[in-house]
Amino acid sequence: MFVDLRARLRNIDVAAAVGAIRECGGVVMDGRGYPLRIGVWSVERVGSVVASLDETLARIAVEGGSG
DSSP states (O other): OOOOTTSOOBHHHHHHHHHHHHHTTOEEEETTSSBOOOOSSSOOBOOOEEEESSHHHHHHHHTTTOO
16 A cells, blocks of 8 residues: 555555566556556556555545545
8 A cells, every 4th residue: 555645656656566466366456447547657646546456446446535
């Protein structure tokens, strides 16, 4: 889990974890449910990140548990 109370989570802060989750067959998406697309060539702010080995659970998290 990544938590940044300052709301300044950066791509370089999560890049290794995103790669590991994807290698294990998991999904990583942004807070709107779209696949998270990040690079490491420049530092960029990342919004909400949802990651799970189960895509259904990830979608439920994106929807705020209402699904």
